[in-house]
Amino acid sequence: MMRGKTENAAAARLDESPVAPGGLLLEADGIEIGFTLRGRHLSAVRRASLTLRAGETLAVVGESGSGKSVLAKSFLGMLDRNGRVEAGSILYRGADLARFSAEKDWLRIRGRRIAMVFQDPMTALNPLKTVGAQIAEAAILHRAADKRAARDIALEMLERVGMTEPARRYAQYPHEFSGGMRQRAVIAAAIACGPEILVCDEPTTALDVTIQAQILGLIKNLQRDLGMSVLFITHDLGVVARMADRIAVMYAGQVVEEGLAREIFYDARHPYTWALLASLPQLGLKGEELFAIRGTPPSLFKEIKGDAFAPRNPMALEVDFEFEPPFFQVSPTHRAKTWLLDPRAPRLEEPETVRRLRAKFPQGSIQGGTR
């Protein structure tokens, strides 16, 4: 396992040694991100830890306000001006991204090493420039290509993302593209510099299902062909099931459960993950009430005592209101942050939906590994 050195100064050179598929590529540990809003302090991410391995797709799942986008943006130095990483480390190729502050440092990472695709392609594209010019721009900036070479790169990328007649598409403006085509163009710009990590923040939420299927397929193929790692942020568990090798579930600024895709879907251990799965209409029984999580997420302006999910969890234990649970290891690849896994905790019944899902998960079957 490759591990960066923490004491490295931010401006140090990046470790260029190749990382074997499955090796540790990025390791975020104990990240705290705070924002100042009208004089008040908001803790958007509270001691969250994540690891991203070479060549894998890690899906970060959570509802709005869970901190999933903010956490991902901190890997690219893209936090809003009023927010900053207050604690923790983000180790990437021997450098600690959490200590980066100069824009000059970020330019070596953002776009070149770690690229991002957003939900709304129209906010990522400049409406006044041709699509091709915008992709070429990325190549000029990060790959020091001259104009002609950049044009060739852009044409190649347009073809890569599945556009027919790339030369004609090159000269078109974003408004001439459909939503799906625009998202393809954004992806083309993102991969133009050959990034090692592609962060996708709800890239298909605004698209129709048939277009969504195409874009998801495209991201999968590009990942395989280019050997990228993908950090996929979404609230749609269907998309997660299609894309993810591993899943991290976030709630109120923390990762509460992390594991292989099958472990999270068929052997979830955290009550919040249960609740998420049980509230899916796709898994519900028609004519019966859906399981609904009562209440709302906690205010992140206030200090949270104990387990953040406890007030909404009908099965919460007394200890949940007093002490924050640590992570308990379920398998070498699966861990959950809930007191329910403590040997002293009572055995509790999970929702019916979760029990039905578990039937698909014969104990021990995962150990051999399916991937």
Add this chain to the structure above:
Amino acid sequence: MNAEPLLSLEGISVTFGSGRKAFRAVDGVSLELMQGETLSLVGESGSGKTTVGRAVMRVLPLSAGSIRYRGERISGRIPAAAERGLRQKIQMIFQDPMASLNERAKIDYIVSEGLANFRLYGNEAERRAKVERAMEEVGLLPEFASRFPHEFSGGQRQRIGIARALAMEPELLIADEPISALDVSIRAQVINLLNKLKKDRGLSYLFIAHDLSVVRFISDRIAVIYRGRLVELAPAEELFARPLHPYTKALLSAVPVPDPDAERDRKIVAYSPSMHPYGDSHPTWAQALPGHFVSGTPEEIETWLGGPGTVPT
């Protein structure tokens, strides 16, 4: 369920623009919504599904066909009194609960604006009682009435939108993507609420959506619309068990399912209108199986019925 349809669309078309620029957004759509039924209209953006809803609301004029409500024609010119009645009996819920609520008005005003317009109360006490009842029914505390929309979460705002519709004591709710903007856990609350209202009040829904998987859970029947035309209509489970039209098959194959094993084995089917052998012949709207309608030529339908998984060539 009653035998007489509550709402029937008879070959309706809606055209935008005129002359050479005319664009037919809805083209000859016919369907019937029964009393107490949830009928979903599913299609991609630009398929005309929202336009159908708006035509029923009389926001858009028809260029062909007619719409009946309890047997009475409600499209085109109708008496003012009938129009007034409809404005009360058919209510709408919108996708974006922030955009559809007046941010400068208190909840009390938002919920009772319709009541005021129709003078549906005798005095202030009665008005308050009606507002409170509607709010209670959707699970909002009566004291919220003096607050503004921005003080509420997305799910609560959607409840306010539903309370506003309920206060009018409607018979039919047209819900245009009412849950797609909501978070997973809030979604479940709103779905449960809509189902409860259907049971308690005998409401009927015309549900407009693009997400087939959610629609399956709440609908009695589902109609699939493609480029302004209905391509298939069937009871919800039947549509999922035995989709006939290649477009429906493509749509179903594209919906991601929250199950990694199922997703790994998934085959995504593509659809193109050129798959159909329509030269001079036109597809017709036919009943292929009891209660299961599809648009196609007789030969096509026969092939589609040939067995599950048969792909027309």
